[in-house]
Amino acid sequence: MTETSGAQVAEVVRDFEELYGSAPQGVWAAPGRVNLIGEYTDFNDGFVMPLALPHTAVAAVSRRTDGVVRLHSADMDGGVVRLDAAGLEPLSGGGWAAYPAGVVWALREAGHPVTGADVHLASTVPTGAGLSSSAALEVVTALALNDLYELGLTRPELARLAQRAENAFVGVPCGIMDQTASACCAEGQVLHLDTRDLSLRQVPFDLAAHGLRLLVVDTRVKHALGDGAYAERRAACEAGARALDVPTLRAIDHSHLPDALASLDSETVRRCVRHVVRDNERVERVAAHLAAGDPRAVGPVLTEGHASLRDDLRVSCAELDLVVDTAVRAGALGARMTGGGFGGSAIVLTDESVADTVAKSVQEAFAQAGYTAPRIFPAIPSAGARRLL
Ligand code: ADP
């Protein structure tokens, strides 16, 4: 089940009542996402272009006035986590509960009078697959508290607070894309986001009208290498910006890239700069293709982006490369890894007519390589966070 169904909502409400002894004051949903193009650009003030998935984190929530925060997930063992809103400390551990607790902390840090909450949630977003199950958790909590406490924060403001929760409270140095995608995406659209000023634009992405399908291939692997590598790439980008004497790599225009590269000493830094500057340009190219009503032309840009992530940034892995190579050879228009890499998911843009053949080829290639069977499903551009009840 992926669509947020009435049955899923009823179950979350029933479980809330069983846990906490009264009906929730509301139910909210926030989706996971895939990123169409623009990878490792969101911490360089660059462009990204994510879309929301039909998979959501759904939360039933009530406010409290006694400073107590109770958190429960249907998807985790261990029962209700009980915390003191005023005593929340960044990086104090807490496993999954750190994500929603971090949102309470970030809201209070920003001066919002959140005096407690009862939260029960359940999610259909696959975890650790590069589809932002963590952002879905944060954003659903933030939106619920925004409504219940009548804080009047905008979607981009909620995304910022959710990112702060993940950066400062959980301790993951993510950019702003995931939370903004979950908070701001719209059905049938991709979100063109400029992470420098957080200006955003909905871009129609009607795949079915063009006889196209976007597949997500979750490789179901997560290589341990990933955590440190993300921070390393981030540091290399920052070193590049310093060496080029700009605030961030966004300041390097694509037309000035050859000069910029020639002035850098470190090969690692050069590769990172090349990827980021070119991926920013690829986002703009994809936006132009979509504006021109030519989504098929997006395919080769995706594959080009993958080569850059594989060869320049070096954040791909054998499983992701196998998805891309196999899909393109089987007739897909284009494919690339999406998210942080080192496992997680890839996306494949394909004509509907060959989508099943492409998916089957990927399954067979994985079986032949002795890899775990991947999970393959269509990415249907879906709604961002919303109140359900
Ligand atoms: P991703 O965001 O790509 O799925 P992360 O490692 O950033 O991967 O976030 C995954 C973490 O988010 C999980 O380990 C867990 O702590 C938390 N999480 C995700 N979904 C749920 C859920 N349904 N219930 C509780 N915690 C969850």
Ligand code: MG
């Ligand atoms: Mg995450």
